[in-house]
Amino acid sequence: MELPYAEPFKIKMVEPIKNSTKEQRLQWIKEANYNLFNLTSDKVFIDLLTDSGTGAMSDRQWSEMMLGDESYAGSSSFIKLKNTVKKITGFEYFLPTHQGRAAENVLFSALVKEGDIVPGNSHFDTTKGHIEFRKAKAVDCTIKEAFDTTINHPFKGNLDLTLLEAVFKKTPKEKIPFVVVTVTCNTAGGQPVSMENIKAVSALCKKYEIPLYFDAARFAENAYFIKKREKGYEHKPIKEICKEFFAYGDGMTMSAKKDGLVNMGGFVALNNEEVFKKAMVFNIMFEGFITYGGMNGRDMGALSVGLDEATEYTYLESRVEQVAFLGEKITSYGIPVQQPFGGHAIFVDATKFLPNIPREQFTAQTLAIELYIEGGIRGVEIGTILADRDPETRENRYPELESVRLAIPRRTYTDNHMNYIAAVLKNVYDKRNEIISGYQIVDEAPIMRHFTVKLEKI
Ligand SMILES: Cc1ncc(COP(=O)(O)O)c(C=O)c1O
Structure with a gap:
């Protein structure tokens, strides 16, 4: 049999992470004005907010x-x-x-x-x-x-x-x-x-x-x-x-x-x-x-x-293929994601995932919040909130893609974490028809609003 790839490293130091209950997360996300950037990291189980600066050094x-x-x-x-x-x-x-x-x-x-x-x-x-x-x-x-x-x-x-x-x-x-x-x-x-x-x-x-x-x-x-x-x-x-x-x-x-x-x-x-x-x-x-x-x-x-x-092949293989492993698992549940899988993240197609939520109610943000509540996963909206307003008309810009990005930090999580993430997505997908309303903005900065925006549930 052809041997599969395996990480070209072993783990020398670990950092504990702690899960929470759904009730706690419902309360915390409300207190965070439904902005995942406002959550402190101890309230997050698996942090997929970004792959930026979140990896492990050798x-x-x-x-x-x-x-x-x-x-x-x-x-x-x-x-x-x-x-x-x-x-x-x-x-x-x-x-x-x-x-x-x-x-x-x-x-x-x-x-x-x-x-x-x-x-x-x-x-x-x-x-x-x-x-x-x-x-x-x-x-x-x-x-x-x-x-x-x-x-x-x-x-x-x-x-x-x-x-x-x-x-x-x-x-x-x-x-x-x-x-x-x-x-x-x-x-x-x-x-x-x-x-x-x-x-x-x-x-x-x-x-x-x-x-x-x-x-x-x-x-x-x-x-x-x-x-x-x-x-x-x-x-x-x-x-x-x-x-x-x-x-x-x-x-x-x-x-x-x-x-x-x-x-x-x-x-x-x-x-x-x-x-x-x-x-x-x-x-x-x-x-x-x-x-x-x-x-x-x-x-x-x-x-x-x-x-x-x-820039070593064995590192890149384990990194990019771990992202693909998560992508395969999620798509096997019928969940719509950007194909082919990206190098650092899986982008879940929020408009297809939550067809009941109009884009004016921030479809991808709604999905990101649901994933957090379900399993303590913090992804990020790559959609209308991030796209900001047109600098001239000040109207919301609706980008072609409305996604939740699940960015995988480098050399940080194991494939068991990937299995957990996929299960959280499946649970939310199974109850997608019950999710019928999104969010509205109550406060926003004039530029790069996504970092600090405050939202309320409609
Ligand atoms: C493609 C791209 N360019 C630029 C940046 C900005 O880099 P930094 O977050 O280090 O300021 C990012 C960060 O995510 C990025 O993904």
């Missing part, structure tokens, strides 16, 4: 923490990280930041101005937030297959080249500071972008003289999908695949809390010296001196090792 990473050089300028930990980033991405210039959105802030401060257009594939909310905050516009050019959860397209994160070229044709190039390609595309369901598409987008960008930047939070998972699904890459090492796709771009922003395998950190890496010099000023203003930019020396050391480990 013994090599912990030992690197002890070697951290906390010098203000020119620390050896910085040099280690800079060299690893160069080795893995090929980018010449590097600025550490405290997390991904800080990297966006630094780079976009240098490049994005009022009235600009930034095309991309379903920009992540902080990316869009940083674009719109500067009174520029994010234009979504994702292929239409991404918005039909039943279509089994291998690279649903791909950009539609016709849409992208149409934007290039109707916008003066001075108004397009860059195209942002998010790998994998979180908003579309952790869906990968193919090498072929990256290559074609890069060619189009070159033709119109527009730079291409990656939002590379999950670049290693993207490389794993290329290896598994794209002809010609089956035998290539992950690190080689990463190097190849980064070579099609001009730079990247990174939330190291994902494929950096650390709990905090981020960076900008790029090739253009002029852009680097501009961004450097903002790095110093917002983050810190350019050789630490919001990170400790020890954290930079751990990130350097994390980037190396995250």
Whole structure:
């Protein structure tokens, strides 16, 4: 028999987690104004809110923490990280930041101005937030297959080249500071972008003289999908695949809390010296001196090792296949999820799951709350609340997909946890017809409202 994959690690330290009763959870979620971000972690049994900064570090990473050089300028930990980033991405210039959105802030401060257009594939909310905050516009050019959860397209994160070229044709190039390609595309369901598409987008960008930047939070998972699904890459090492796709771009922003395998950190890496010099000023203003930019020396050391480990095939296989294990289990109960399964999360199609809840009543949020009440699982709404209001009309935006994202932290939960999660989903699915009303907003922030929104039951 062919041997199955198994985790390329064993567990050395455990952290207890505690379950609660349904009655307790009903009370707690009410007190939290029906916003799962407001729950303290002790009230959550299995936390799938995010895969960002929630993973487990390895013994090599912990030992690197002890070697951290906390010098203000020119620390050896910085040099280690800079060299690893160069080795893995090929980018010449590097600025550490405290997390991904800080990297966006630094780079976009240098490049994005009022009235600009930034095309991309379903920009992540902080990316869009940083674009719109500067009174520029994010234009979504994702292929239409991404918005039909039943279509089994291998690279649903791909950009539609016709849409992208149409934007290039109707916008003066001075108004397009860059195209942002998010790998994998979180908003579309952790869906990968193919090498072929990256290559074609890069060619189009070159033709119109527009730079291409990656939002590379999950670049290693993207490389794993290329290896598994794209002809010609089956035998290539992950690190080689990463190097190849980064070579099609001009730079990247990174939330190291994902494929950096650390709990905090981020960076900008790029090739253009002029852009680097501009961004450097903002790095110093917002983050810190350019050789630490919001990170400790020890954290930079751990990130350097994390980037190396995250681009190893055996790690990626156990990580992505655990997500697929959960996906298979859930779909075996007939529950509608984004197909194929994403790299870091399962996206449950809330509009199909809860057809009785209109989108004006926040279908995905309603489902996320039900999952919490049923089994103490904390997922996150990726739907109308997250999509925010149109900055001009202030009307709610209804995105193509209304999902609950069950994000799986890296190297953290076992397959037994996956079985438990699937059972919780099944129980809620079995009583879906009894769920007939959703929620309304009582208080919201003017931008990125999902973190702090207050809701009440209708
Ligand atoms: C694709 C993508 N880009 C950017 C970010 C922002 O990163 P951070 O949370 O580190 O600020 C995230 C975070 O989830 C993300 O998923």
